[in-house]
Every structure is written in C-alpha cells, then in structure tokens.
Amino acid sequence: MDLGIRGKRALVCAGSKGLGRGCAEALAEAGVDLVLNARGTEALEAAATAMRDRFGVDVITVAADITSPEGRAEVLAAAGAVDILVTNAGGPPPGHWPDWEREDFIRALDANMLTPIALMKALLPGMIDRGWGRVVNITSASVKSPIGVLGLSNSARAGLTGYVAGTARQVAPHGVIINNLLPGIHDTDRAEALDAGVMKAENITREAARAQRMAGIPARRYGSPADFGAACAFLCSQQAAFIVGQNLLVDGGAFNSTL
Numbered sequence: 001m002d003l004g005i006r007g008k009r010a011l012v013c014a015g016s017k018g019l020g021r022g023c024a025e026a027l028a029e030a031g032v033d034l035v036l037n038a039r040g041t042e043a044l045e046a047a048a049t050a051m052r053d054r055f056g057v058d059v060i061t062v063a064a065d066i067t068s069p070e071g072r073a074e075v076l077a078a079a080g081a082v083d084i085l086v087t088n089a090g091g092p093p094p095g096h097w098p099d100w101e102r103e104d105f106i107r108a109l110d111a112n113m114l115t116p117i118a119l120m121k122a123l124l125p126g127m128i129d130r131g132w133g134r135v136v137n138i139t140s141a142s143v144k145s146p147i148g149v150l151g152l153s154n155s156a157r158a159g160l161t162g163y164v165a166g167t168a169r170q171v172a173p174h175g176v177i178i179n180n181l182l183p184g185i186h187d188t189d190r191a192e193a194l195d196a197g198v199m200k201a202e203n204i205t206r207e208a209a210r211a212q213r214m215a216g217i218p219a220r221r222y223g224s225p226a227d228f229g230a231a232c233a234f235l236c237s238q239q240a241a242f243i244v245g246q247n248l249l250v251d252g253g254a255f256n257s258t259l
C-alpha cells in the first residue's frame, strides 16, 4: 500500500533498536526522511547507515538522552520542522509497589509522560501551521491491563494517555492526528530483560520463561519490531486521517476483550 507520505520528515525518538527502530524502518520504507535519536552512538549510526542504504532516505542522527531537557533541546534543534513525531524512551524498571518512592515516580513520569508531552508541545504548533501532522506515542499494553511489576510504567503511561485523549481532539481540526500504539510483548532487549526477571523470580530457564509468557499470547509468539513498525507507519499515513486519539493494541491478541 502506498502510504502517501513519501518525502515527509519524521523525528523518531529512541529509535536505534527495538520498537523505535521498527517504526523508523517502516517509515523509511514508505519514503520518509528521518531524524533518528538514541543515546548510544554506535547502534544509532549503524541503524542510520542501514536505513540510508536500504531505503535511500535521508537520516540525521542525534545522540542524546531524550528524557533530559538538554537532550530534548538538542534533538529538537536538529529536527527543525517535522511532519511526523514518534515518541519513545526506555521503560521504567520493574519492581514492587511498597518500594517505590516519590523520586522513582518522578523519573518515570519524566521519561514516559512528560517527555512525550514536551515533544508534542514543541512540534504540534508547526504541524498545525502547515495543516498536516502525525504523532504516534509508543506507550504500553499496560495502559489497558496493568502489569504488577511495572507499576511505574502503568502510572506514567496512564497519564500520557489522558493527555493525548484531550489534545488529539484539539489539534485534529488542523489536520494533525495523534494516536497511541500499545505494545504487548515484543522481541527486543526490553523483552529479554523482562524474561530475565521471570527466570529469576521463578528459578526457570530462559526457554521456560518465554514459553510461559507466550502462552498468554493467542498468536503464540512475541511480536517483532517489524510488526509494530507496520502499525506505526499506517497511523502516520494519509489513510489514517480519520483515526483520532485512539489507543491501538499490538499484542497478538493477549488482551482478552470483546471491544
């Protein structure tokens, strides 16, 4: 399908690996030029080179911590006017509710709620002026179905979801479309880390931990960054212009519900 976004320019945050990279690759495949961010230079440059070589798009890299004010300023300065924004950052660490202090919540809120909000605040006005824009926030399936050990993530992402619900409807009249993509379990470094948590907690092998987690997924596999990226590129397409303020699960059917 031609997504109608060839020649547009996208900022993809936290995009050198995992889900962010899946989104960046799917946009590059659709002909979108990229501003690609992550903290580590090596994986970032390798990802950028791979996408330039494979898809022939322009890729600017900005190595910076997107969750810090300085890092965001650097990224935004390099990005300039972008048509598409994909917000993402590493997720908060797992833990147990009695152990979380105010500072733990502040860190999680900063990374997974206030960072995407700051990026939208900076970039939505330009999109509104130009009469076209797309924002996809990578959140989590935990927004719909809380994950006990990820209480910091449950909390921060719920806050972002509330913000998007209201804001998406205020910018839609200007041709600017905001939606959230909710990953279930995908095969990335993050999933490896969470597998390791299950291995430790239950004293089982990696294979047993993955089998246990896959048993809860009707598709009986973890998602891939490419699965996730395809959904992201569609939400950034011309065709998605009437999908406003939604929360789309990409989870292989793991969330069991009729609606």
Ligand code: NAP
Residues within 6 Å of the ligand: 013, 014, 015, 016, 017, 018, 019, 020, 037, 038, 039, 040, 041, 043, 064, 065, 066, 067, 088, 089, 090, 091, 092, 138, 139, 140, 141, 183, 184, 185, 186, 187, 188, 189, 190, 191
């Ligand atoms: P990942 O494989 O660990 O990849 C993280 C990517 O983000 C890397 O490119 C990393 O590069 C970059 N990054 C991390 N923190 C950053 C920061 N502060 N500033 C800039 N770049 C940063 O993670 P993932 O699995 O793709 O997950 C992406 C998001 O989806 C996370 O918030 C995660 O909690 C959420 N999620 C994932 C799953 C899953 O199953 N994978 C499920 C639900 C939710 P550097 O380290 O070099 O910065």
